Amino acid sequence: MEAALSSLPYLMDGLLVTLQVTLLVVVFATIIGVILGVGISYGPLWLRIIVRIFSDFIRGIPVLVLIFFVYYGLPAIGINMETFTAAVVALSIFKISHVIENTRGAIQSVHHGQMEAGKAIGLKFHERLIYIIFPIALRRFLPPWINSVADTAKGSALVSLIGVVDLMLAMQKVIGRTYEAMPVYIVGLIIYFIINFSLSLSSRKLEAKYAFIKE
Amino acid sequence: MDYHFNFSYIWRHFDRLFYGLVLSLELALVSIAIGMIIGLLLALVYVESGKSIRFFVASYVELIRNSPLLLLVYLIFYGIPSIGWFQYSATTSFIVTLSIYSGAYLVEVFRSGLAAVPEGLIDAGKAIGMKPWQRLISIRIPTMFRIVLPALSNTYISLFKDTSIASVIAVPELMYGAQWINFNTFRIIEVYTVITPMYLVTGYVILLSLRQVEKKFAINK
Amino acid sequence: MSHPLIQVKNLYKSFGDTEVLKGVSIDINRGEVVSIIGPSGSGKTTLLRCINVLTKYDKGSIKIDNVEIGYTSDDGKNRKERSENQLSEFRSELGMVFQLFYLFPHLTALENVMLGLRKVRKLSKVKATDQAKYWLQRVGLTEKINSLPSEMSGGQQQRVGIARAVAMDPKVLLLDEITSALDPELVGEVLEVVQKLVEDGMTMIIVTHEMSFAKDVSNRIVFMDEGKIEIDGTPSEIFDSKNERLNTFLARIKK
Numbered sequence: 001m002e003a004a005l006s007s008l009p010y011l012m013d014g015l016l017v018t019l020q021v022t023l024l025v026v027v028f029a030t031i032i033g034v035i036l037g038v039g040i041s042y043g044p045l046w047l048r049i050i051v052r053i054f055s056d057f058i059r060g061i062p063v064l065v066l067i068f069f070v071y072y073g074l075p076a077i078g079i080n081m082e083t084f085t086a087a088v089v090a091l092s093i094f095k096i097s098h099v100i101e102n103t104r105g106a107i108q109s110v111h112h113g114q115m116e117a118g119k120a121i122g123l124k125f126h127e128r129l130i131y132i133i134f135p136i137a138l139r140r141f142l143p144p145w146i147n148s149v150a151d152t153a154k155g156s157a158l159v160s161l162i163g164v165v166d167l168m169l170a171m172q173k174v175i176g177r178t179y180e181a182m183p184v185y186i187v188g189l190i191i192y193f194i195i196n197f198s199l200s201l202s203s204r205k206l207e208a209k210y211a212f213i214k215e
Numbered sequence: 216m217d218y219h220f221n222f223s224y225i226w227r228h229f230d231r232l233f234y235g236l237v238l239s240l241e242l243a244l245v246s247i248a249i250g251m252i253i254g255l256l257l258a259l260v261y262v263e264s265g266k267s268i269r270f271f272v273a274s275y276v277e278l279i280r281n282s283p284l285l286l287l288v289y290l291i292f293y294g295i296p297s298i299g300w301f302q303y304s305a306t307t308s309f310i311v312t313l314s315i316y317s318g319a320y321l322v323e324v325f326r327s328g329l330a331a332v333p334e335g336l337i338d339a340g341k342a343i344g345m346k347p348w349q350r351l352i353s354i355r356i357p358t359m360f361r362i363v364l365p366a367l368s369n370t371y372i373s374l375f376k377d378t379s380i381a382s383v384i385a386v387p388e389l390m391y392g393a394q395w396i397n398f399n400t401f402r403i404i405e406v407y408t409v410i411t412p413m414y415l416v417t418g419y420v421i422l423l424s425l426r427q428v429e430k431k432f433a434i435n436k
Numbered sequence: 437m438s439h440p441l442i443q444v445k446n447l448y449k450s451f452g453d454t455e456v457l458k459g460v461s462i463d464i465n466r467g468e469v470v471s472i473i474g475p476s477g478s479g480k481t482t483l484l485r486c487i488n489v490l491t492k493y494d495k496g497s498i499k500i501d502n503v504e505i506g507y508t509s510d511d512g513k514n515r516k517e518r519s520e521n522q523l524s525e526f527r528s529e530l531g532m533v534f535q536l537f538y539l540f541p542h543l544t545a546l547e548n549v550m551l552g553l554r555k556v557r558k559l560s561k562v563k564a565t566d567q568a569k570y571w572l573q574r575v576g577l578t579e580k581i582n583s584l585p586s587e588m589s590g591g592q593q594q595r596v597g598i599a600r601a602v603a604m605d606p607k608v609l610l611l612d613e614i615t616s617a618l619d620p621e622l623v624g625e626v627l628e629v630v631q632k633l634v635e636d637g638m639t640m641i642i643v644t645h646e647m648s649f650a651k652d653v654s655n656r657i658v659f660m661d662e663g664k665i666e667i668d669g670t671p672s673e674i675f676d677s678k679n680e681r682l683n684t685f686l687a688r689i690k691k
Contacts, residue, residue: 060415062379064390065407073403116490117538117597121552121604122528124521131551135542150281157283161383168285181297185290189282196281212586213541 007174007184014170015191017084021166022153024088029095029152030145036096037103051100058097063155066090071162087159091152098148106141107133109213139210146203150196157192167191224400225409228392235392236413239378242306242388246313247321247371253314254321255356261326272322279319284380288312292384305384313381317374324370328363329355364433368425372418389413439502441466441608441639442487445510447496449482456482457493458663464608464641469634471642471650474660475685480643483660484610487641488530489523500526501607528556531601535613537593539585545572545596546581549603557604571599575629591622598629608639615646647689651675661685 040051058066070093071086081089110133118128160168171188175181225232261272279287292308295301303311332355340350360367382391393410397403440463449457456479464470472480485491487498489506497510505526507515518526539548549568553559559567572581575595585593594614601609611630615623627649634640634653644650650657650671657674659667659682667679674682 057415060418061411062376062390062414064379064382065393065411065414068394069407069411072397073407076404111538113534113536113538114540117532117534117540117600119490119520119524120488120527120530120532120534121600122524122526122556123552124524127555131555132540136540139542154281154283157285158380160285168283171286172289175293179297182290182294185286185294188286189278189290192283192286193278193281197277200277200281212584 005183005187007178008187010174011167011170011184011187011191014165014167017164017170018153018156018166018168021084021087021091021156021159021164022149025091025095025152025156026149028088029092029099032092033096033099034103037100038107040100040104041107055097055100058094063091063094064158064161066094067158067162083159083163086162087156087164091155091159094155095148095152098151099145102141102144102148103137105144106137109140110136136213139213143203143207143210146199146206150199150203153195153199154192220405221402222405222409224402225396225405228396228400231387231392231395232389232410232413235387235389236417238386239375239381239388239390240417242310242313242378242381242386243371243374245310246317247367247374249310249314250317250321250370250374251367253318254325257318257322258325258329259351261322262329276319276322279316284312284316284377285383287316288380288384291315305381305386309378309381309384309386313374313377316377317370320370324363324366325359328359328366331362332358361432364425364429368422368429371425372421375418375421376414439499440464441501442641443497443499443502444483444487445497445499447483447486447493447498449479449486449491449493456663457486459496460660460663460665461496462658462665462668464639466607466639467637468655469638469640469642469653470656470658471644471654472658472660473644473647473650473685474666475688477662478660479663480660481612484532484612484641484643487610488527488532489518490532492517500529524556528552528604529607530610531604531606531608532610532612533594533597533601533614535617537585537590537597537617539593539596539600541585544582544584545577545588545599548585548596549600552600552604567603568599571603572596574632575599576625589622590618591625594618594622594626595629598626598633602633602638608641609633611640611642611644613643613645615644645689647686659685 036051040048067087067090070090071081071083074081074086114132114136115128118132123131156166157168160166160172163169165173167188171184175184178184257272257275261269264272288309291312292305295308296303336354336358337350340354345353378388379390381388382394385391389410393406396406442462442464444460444462447457447460448455456477458479460479460483462470472483474480482491486493486506487500489498493506497507498505499510503526504510504515505518505523507517509515539545540551543551546565546568549571550564553564553567554561557564569578569581572578575598577592577595577599580588580592580596585596588596597614614630615626618626623646627646630640630642630649631653642650642654654671656668657671658665659674659679661681666681667674667677669677675686677683
């Protein structure tokens with residue numbers, strides 16, 4: 001147990017990397033995913049089809065396949081990346097497909113009747129977008145989005161398998177040195193748990209708070 | 216790009232991929248079966264119990280759901296034997312892990328499924344004099360299953376994809392087969408070109424078949 | 437300058453293969469209260485929705501204050517559809533109240549009424565608040581001004597819907613079966629509000645199933661059936677009419 005605790009600083013470095021990966025992925029994927037999600041809701045048919053195919057494709061394969069392909073497979077056709085970059089790229093691609101679904105669902109949850117009420121009082125299209133759709137869609141978007149942030153944090157553990165020294169790999173290395181597997185795993189479990197559980201709780205709280213939107 | 220595609224290596228070792236796929240499907244199937252038992256039992260316990268027992272069930276669910284699957288796999292495969300509890304094969308340990316994992320998700324699925332059983336049906340059972348456990352077995356559980364069928368299909372497909380993680384502890388499922396071919400032939404692009412559609416098509420076929428089952432049995436609100 | 441406020445001429449509208457409006461013509465004058473009755477599918481709601489172009493009409497003309505609303509001219513093959521932004525100008529002069537209320541769920545009653553005043557009429561926050569409060573008080577909802585739609589009954593929500601439409605000072609109010617989705621005991625409070633507006637001289641087109649109410653408040657009642665206007669007359673003319681279709685319809689309603 002003592003060996004595990006004395007390795008805590010090393011684990012913290014790993015945690016930092018995990019958080020960095022998660023944060024970068026969340027930022028990229030959210031920005032791109034929301035744009036594409038809006039595109040799929042209001043855009044031309046060809047765009048919707050392409051995004052749909054992309055989304056279904058990514059969600060139909062395991063994350064691990066994506067990570068390995070980006071890191072090991074792409075160099076074979078000339079695209080080389082560092083482990084960290086590959087990790088962020090792969091996880092971002094994966095998360096984008098979820099953000100797109102999330103955005104689409106949020107936008108479509110705005111009842112067409114409320115759009116018509118907006119038209120009836122003379123609001124223009126961009127005004128309806130800003131004052132009606134956006135506020136309602138945002139409240140529908142946030143709870144699942146926070147959940148997907150938690151999923152990203154959990155998924156980030158897989159990047160240890162391509163050599164990114166995140167919390168997961170840090171744990172492995174500590175165990176390699178100290179041979180005390182269980183205590184280290186438990187410490188790691190607690191850390192991941194704290195991160196994800198807080199996210200999951202906030203998501204549920206937000207959902208309850210915005211339940212009135214479900215009318 | 217001077218990569219020359221050569222699929223012959225893949226076909227030579229295709230049995231690893233094919234049997235790996237079969238194993239993936241089996242792992243997912245066994246895990247969801249055990250997971251359903253765990254999930255159903257805990258859901259029933261949760262629904263019928265007081266605050267303190269509910270707390271324990273909720274703790275199990277929250278702990279598992281908020282942890283990365285990879286960590287759980289390592290913990291059960293390396294961690295548990297290290298404190299002298301069990302020794303088991305990689306496959307067994309992975310099944311244990313995935314069952315516990317899916318069980319945690321299924322508790323919530325079953326709990327909300329039970330809550331969604333229309334009161335009227337239960338009242339009808341009461342009216343003909345059925346005892347509580349009879350109502351449970353004959354009315355509530357069967358109805359709940361029909362309600363949660365879509366969620367169950369999604370869970371199975373999800374688990375099927377999660378079996379790829381078993382490759383890290385050398386369980387010879389599809390992903391491991393791909394890795395093996397990779398390390399032995401260096402035909403990376405070809406391997407991924409083959410297993411990607413294998414995952415996609417299998418997932419899609421499962422989805423379609425389960426949809427058919429849903430059409431016959433599921434209750435759509 | 438004495439043209440009717442609304443002039444509908446030879447209006448045609450189809451949804452796919454189904455022709456819902458088959459050459460409807462009607463004039464509405466300032467200050468009139470016109471009720472439109474008829475069986476479902478007769479086209480009454482479609483007619484109402486064409487007036488503020490929530491539904492685009494195919495052929496024919498609708499003029500608001502002598503200006504064609506849906507297109508740039510009232511006939512001819514070269515007329516162009518008006519863009520959404522052009523339409524918004526027109527729509528701000530017309531008020532509509534919906535069967536399912538369609539209040540903005542994220543805004544309080546006060547904010548619901550204020551949205552149009554601020555963004556379309558461009559009133560200052562102070563003026564908009566005052567006007568919104570005034571109208572919410574006139575519909576009897578002063579205690580609910582800071583409540584969300586989810587915290588109100590159907591009757592209260594509908595009254596907010598009326599306030600939202602009337603606060604914009606429209607030339608005419610279009611009421612689309614505004615009591616059909618309400619529990620019976622809540623219908624009265626909404627009809628009372630409409631009655632008050634009639635007394636204030638508001639021009640109204642009311643699509644409704646409430647026959648006795650239609651008889652009480654309307655100057656004219658229009659009976660539509662199968663996409664056409666069958667009869668257009670005063671309440672007494674309508675209810676004493678010998679028209680077969682009308683009497684079949686009325687008999688069915690009375691059940």
